[in-house]
Amino acid sequence: MSDGGRSEHGDGDMSNAFQTIFDRQKAAFLSDRTKSRGWRLDQLARMERMLLDHRDRWCAALHQDFGKPPFEQQFEITVPMGNIAYYRDNLDRLMALEEVEIPEGLAKLGQRGVIRREPYGVTLVIGPFNAPILLLLDPAIAALAAGNPVILKPANTTPATAALFAELVPQYFEPEDVSVVTGGREEISALLELPFDFIFFTGSSAVGKVVMRAAAEHLTPVILELGGQxxxxxxxxxxxxxxxxxxxxxxxxxxxxxxxxxxxxxxxxxxxxxxxxxxxxxxxxxxxxxxxxxxxxxxxxxxxxxxxxxxxxxxxxxxxxxxxxxxxxxxxxxxxxxxxxxxxxxxxxxxxxxxxxxxxxxxxxxxxxxxxxxxxxxxxxxxxxxxxxxxxxxxxxxxxxxxxxxxxxxxxxxxxxxGVGHSGMGKYYGKAGFDALSNVKSLLISPAERTVDVYPPYADKDINAMLAPFA
Missing domain, CATH: 3.40.309.10 (Aldehyde Dehydrogenase; Chain A, domain 2)
Structure with a gap:
């Protein structure tokens, strides 16, 4: 199996190939290279070029798969482009440390409350057929902006669009940053055996339950975008x-x-x-x-x-x-x-x-x-x-x-x-998407020369005074 392609071998070879892709992305993530502002902007720029350089081919694939009319074709390009622009224009603000209010007593002791947003890690994005470009790339764009390497799994029921992903992604991305796997149920099952750091699934409620059960084996957080009447x-x-x-x-x-x-x-x-x-x-x-x-x-x-x-x-x-x-x-x-x-x-x-x-x-x-x-x-x-x-x-x-x-x-x-309940869990788009694909790391930062006295022995101490800074 080539980087980003589908395995033509047995289940064992397919699983090994997916493991190889996963391991490369995991190693890249653990090197901290994906956490930088530069890496994130570079991935967004690559995604933008992949869409714009082949706009006509993307539209033709959508029409070939199920006769999407021109407006719906262009919509699938325009919306991801808008999301790329949003993250590019707002990345510094989204990545910035967030100072939060803490109890006055702690603040008087020189303490600070800070939130850092850090990427989860290797992210699997499984897309649906009905908007096979938009609903695969929008989550991926949020994941990349948040600093996560991504494995893309386009819908197998839109073969022309999936084939174009398999062709173009390796041309625009390094496999340790973004890879694509095509195929159907067997490929998804093999992917879900891997210990992803995050899974984003868009599709039916029935398959969403399968994804959630697989994610539970590794305690992997998920966003499920499902449906309903x-x-x-x-x-x-x-x-x-x-x-x-x-x-x-x-x-x-x-x-x-x-x-x-x-x-x-x-x-x-x-x-x-x-x-x-x-x-x-x-x-x-x-x-x-x-x-x-x-x-x-x-x-x-x-x-x-x-x-x-x-x-x-x-x-x-x-x-x-x-x-x-x-x-x-x-x-x-x-x-x-x-x-x-x-x-x-x-x-x-x-x-x-x-x-x-x-x-x-x-x-x-x-x-x-x-x-x-x-x-x-x-x-x-x-x-x-x-x-x-x-x-x-x-x-x-x-x-x-x-x-x-x-x-x-x-x-x-x-x-x-x-969605909510049967129609899904988790929200994305814009800041919500960046936050959803980031671990919110909460920190209480103390000056090196100052402390908060909460330590025993307590016999000779005023417990109420010790607890007062937290009130």
Whole structure:
């Protein structure tokens, strides 16, 4: 196996090859070379060049893998570039020692409280298929900015993109700094046997549990970016045109294969029929009467997923769409109305362009029902009623979301991104990403000539006076 490539040998050879990559990165980390400002800036610059020098090839690979339209292709380059710029521009501030307040009594004795942020070490980043560049590189960029060498594992279900990673990463990075391993389940299993210092996984909850169990063997910290069935509320006061436009795009971008896509919509009875007509019109306006011919509508990642998503379509509830073509990996943008909580599409994350629409008359009932479900990665509400918005945001636990928009919170680097409960753990983006990929080392620093008297024997000492500096 070449540096950054896939093993073509047996399991033993593959494991040995991965161990070699890991050991080289571990040795580099233990040498302290990755902790310097210069190393971090150099890695960010290399990442930037790798993206920009081959921008057209990256976009072509995305289109080849599952027909990503031009806007979604460029998005996968633009967002990582923005994150590189953020870390480059703010690295000195992020790396700086942080002075923190300590009890006044200790401060009077000349003590200082200081926080240092240090890298964890060799970091494994496992990426998903739906945004195979962005969701692999954004965590890697945060890890490199924080001083961690990285092993990248792109999704095997996007073979063209994975092959480009395998080709280009060794050209731009030293293997002890950044390496890439391609492959599927066997390769991931072999990687997870290694004692990584940190693991960052983006994907399904089922695989997230596997990653977490493996990490527990080495007490390795993890960030898990998973998913869920994301609720969207449209109340009686909402701007229905705005809601329809945002939901039509948010649900159907990447052919619905977006972990923060609206998973279902609950609409107030008084506006439900009108909203559905506006939503139908918005979908047609965006993708035409035959979305299979639209250059802006992606394909499903596999025939298996096409069959799975198509199985959620209940013909008697279809008010738009409903067709599918397994061999073409195509599911038409489909609206199911009126849906109910027992429908097949309501039992799990659809991860495809089939959208159930439910009616409600009492938001309390909706909120109580949502509280009984797994905590989602995202949630959205469309309303002009501030009290309603506050009630929704205060009552429900979810990773993040928008008010009177969908999806766009994940484009804002200053908003920490991540899930909660079943939808994941840990946040990243911007400063949150740097902090998440850093060990926060807390220090109490005393002048050499001064001390804090806490030492025995205690018989002749005033215990209260000894404890006073810590009060």
């Amino acid at each position: 994301n609720p969207t509320i449209v109340d009686a006061t909402a701007d229905l045109d705005r809601a329809a436009q945002a939901i039509a795009w948010g649900h159907n971008a990447i052919s619905g294969q977006w972990c923060i896509a609206p998973g279902f919509v609950c609409v107030h009875d008084s506006v439900a029929d009108t909203f559905v007509e506006k939503l139908k019109a918005a979908v047609i306006r965006m993708y035409g009467t035959d979305p299979s011919q639209s250059p802006d509508f992606a394909r499903m990642i596999s025939e298996k997923d096409t069959q799975r998503v198509a199985s959620y379509i209940l013909p008697d509830k279809v008010v738009l769409g409903g067709s599918s073509d397994v061999s073409a990996r195509y599911v038409e943008p489909t609206l199911l109305y009126p849906s109910d909580w027992s429908d097949p599409a309501m039992q799990q994350e659809v991860f495809g362009p089939v959208l159930p629409i439910l009616r409600y008359d009492d938001i309390s009932t909706v909120i109580q029902t949502l509280k009984t479900r797994d905590k989602p990665l995202a949630a959205y509400i469309f309303s002009r009623d501030d009290a309603m918005i506050e009630r929704f945001l205060q009552s429900l636990s979810f990773g993040g979301g928008c008010v009177n928009l969908t999806n766009l919170h994940c484009w804002v680097g200053s908003l920490p991104f991540g």
